[in-house]
Amino acid sequence: MSHSYTTGAHSVPAVRDVSLDIGPAEYVAVLGANGSGKSTLVRLINGLLLPSSGEITVNGIGTHDEAGIGTIRESVSVVFQNPDDQIVATSVEDDVAFGPENLGLARDVIRERVAWALESVGLCGLERREPHLLSGGQKQRLAIAGALAMQPHWLVLDEPTSMLDPVGRVEVLDVLEAVADSGRSVIHVTHDLSEAMRASRALVMHEGCIVFDGSPGDLLCATDRLESWSLELSPLLTLAEELRDHGIVVPRAASTPAAIVEALCR
């Protein structure tokens, strides 16, 4: 599939001739430079945009199928890049309940889901607050809670941790891992290679094309190409590399301080 935006006299090709198959229970990290097409891919997956050519199907239903788009939206939940765009209600709890209510779930199920989702992102205690008046990171957590409460088959998140503090970031990443472990699929757009290490599969986009599709560990080995894709090892991953240069065996999957110390002190 391909997608170009047309604005006035300009036509901007954003996704070029991409073919992609994402199965159930996959945790896919999507990386790439600013403007490489990640958010466009996200909008194509949930049918917010229709491809200029090619097609996308979700569980067999095409996103161009007007009768099926409702079903797609129920199984695909998206956390968009800008949390302000997603606020729909005037209180935090109503905002999270909005999606599940549209699914027609029973009242107590909704209540349970809302409580669980808010707990998962650490927003307990802010249930009655007005979403527009939250801090940046609080809004981002709220957007994530809204998507979690849908318990979708496909959870798609566009840079969900960009405004979170390091503690909140780890909490959210742990939740995403738990979601993937429960047999659902996670598609997680990020600029951060150490976040991508948690995924089972990494995709790199470059000028609208997918230029890497493989394990996150293998991505780290593509050291000579990372720079051209505007990716960079985090300080922790750099430290792991340096330790390997000193002859320490550090597993590729080691992406937390604890895991690296484990390797060091073995």
Added chain:
Amino acid sequence: MSLSLVSIGYTYGRGTSFGMRALHDVSLEVAPGELVLVLGATGSGKSTLLRIAAGLLRADEGEAVLDGVSLDRGSARGVVGLIFQDAESQLFADTVLEDVAFGPRNMGASREEALASATESLRAVGLDPATFKDRSPFSLSGGEARRVAIAGVLAFHPRYLLADEPTAGLDAKGRRAMRSLLLEARAKAGVVVVSHGAEEFLADADRVIVLSGGGCALSSTPRELVATPSMFDRVGLRAPDVLEVQRLAASRRSADMPYTLDPAEAARSLTHGGGQR
């Protein structure tokens, strides 16, 4: 010359039943040539502090002074530049170039000067002017929009530059560019950077303040913080990963070592000297 906030307090919706006290007894001082890093968890009051420092909100306790005069919207105009956390929301013009040129134009620059300054700023944030100048600022990717907003503030060369999470949403090249732009700006301006993670700007800062629940939990120097990573825990933050590795290793081996933020240096001290069993 300095931008100085002394024992500032601020309550959103003051006097109403849903009043929210976002800051109390916080002080911040920055002079041209300095870089102050403001850290703190989600909701700790960082953006509120910057809004006050930019004259957009008026502190309801304490004193706010800008180069010897009372700080308000008027005195801050053109002198203090704020890169908002949701920088994209600052965009408004029909084209990218007009948007970036607005600041210098507003400061009284001629049209040519403003456009030249805007073009230069676009280049500085890594956007090719030829490709982007005529585009609508509302049809950009997240990171591109952020860069345009940053360029818009840089273009009028504020004497005080306040940046709220300036690298959020930027790719690796963008983050590096942002860091060197802020360091360059410091040559002439006072710079305040708000960040969640200590990792990115700690090494560059002259001073660090940590907010927690709207109060000032710590006012320190990078050197002190790096030397005592446990200070991060005490104020509810996480130590940068590289420090955390050194600290965990030191406690496992019950041997201390001089802490460093530099991964290469850390690897050397972790593998040789410095506490090998």
